[in-house]
Amino acid sequence: MIRKDIIDLFRVPLGKKVRLKDYNPGWKQSEEFKDFGKDALKERAKVILDENLVNLAEAQSLLYADDRFAVLIVLQAMDAAGKDGTIKHVMSGVNPQGCQVFSFKKPSAEELDHNFLWRYMRCLPERGRIGIFNRSYYEDVLVVKVHPDFLGRQLAHEKVGKKFWEARYEDINAFEHHLVRNGTVILKFFLNVSKDEQKRRFLERLDRPEKNWKFSASDMAERGFWDDYMAAYEDALSATSTEWAPWYVIPADYKWVTRGLVADIITTSIQALNLKYPEVTDERKLLSDARKKLGAE
DSSP: OOOHHHHTTTBOOTTSOOOGGGSOTTOOOOGGGTTOOHHHHHHHHHHHHHHHHHHHHHHHHHHHHHOSOEEEEEEEESTTSSHHHHHHHHTTTSOGGGEEEEEOOSOOHHHHTSOTTHHHHTTOOOTTOEEEEESOGGGGGTHHHHSGGGGGGGOSSOOSSHHHHHHHHHHHHHHHHHHHHTTEEEEEEEEEOOHHHHHHHHHHHHHOGGGGGGOOHHHHHHHTTHHHHHHHHHHHHHHHOOSSSOEEEEEOSSHHHHHHHHHHHHHHHHHTTOOOOOOOOTTHHHHHHHHHHHHHO
C-alpha cells in the first residue's frame, strides 16, 4: 500500500489556485525509491498494484454487502492519457455485478433539452456499487469552456463570461455535496499526461495498425488547444476540489504509476468507510434447520 504522504502529494489543496506546472506528469518515485532502477521501480509498482487489486476486490464485495454507500469515480484527462487502460487494469478483479462504467460522448438532442447535469444524474451508481464516469459533467466546464459555441441552445439568456462559469462550478459543488450527504463517496482523478508523452502515444497509434482505430482527426484538432485546456483544467480543479469531493492530479506519463496510485486511493477510501457484513440474527435458527435437513438427505 502506498503511504498517505505520497498520496497527499497529488491531492489538490482546498482554496488554492492550481498550477499544473507544479505537478510532474513524469513522477515515478518517492525519496525512498530514488536509488531504484527503472525495472526495480516497475516491479515494485506491480507488487503494489497486485496487492491493491486483491484489497479492492475485497472492499468492493464488502461495499456491495453493506449496501449503505455508493462510490463514484470521475476520470478526466486529455486524449491518450490512459483512462481506458486505467479502468481495465484497476477494476480487473472487481465483480462486474458491483461496478458500472459510463462513457459520455456528444450530448443528444434530448440531453440538450435538459440542464447540463441531467444526463449524468441518470447514470449515478446505486448504493453498494462502484460507478465510473469515463469523462463526466466536468466536460461542461472543460471542452465547453474551450469551445463555448458548443453551448448552443443550453444558453437561455446569459452571456458566457466569468460569472457564467463560476455559476457552473457552484452547481457542480452543490450537486456533489448533495450526493456525498446521501451516501456517495466521490473520487475525482485528473490523469496528468505531458504534451510530449501524448505525442509519443499518438505516433504509436499511427505506427501500429492494431491501434489505428484509437486515432481520429479530432485528436489532432484538440491538441492544438492544449494551452486552453490546461487553463480550463486549472480553473476547474481550483474551483471544485472540495473537502467532500477532492481532486487528485495523477502523474500519467508512466502507466504503471497511474494505475498504482488510482487503485490505492480507491481501495483506501472504501476501507475507511468502516463497512460491515450484515449480521444474521433471527435467521440463525432457520439456517441451522436448513443445515440439518440437508445433512439428513
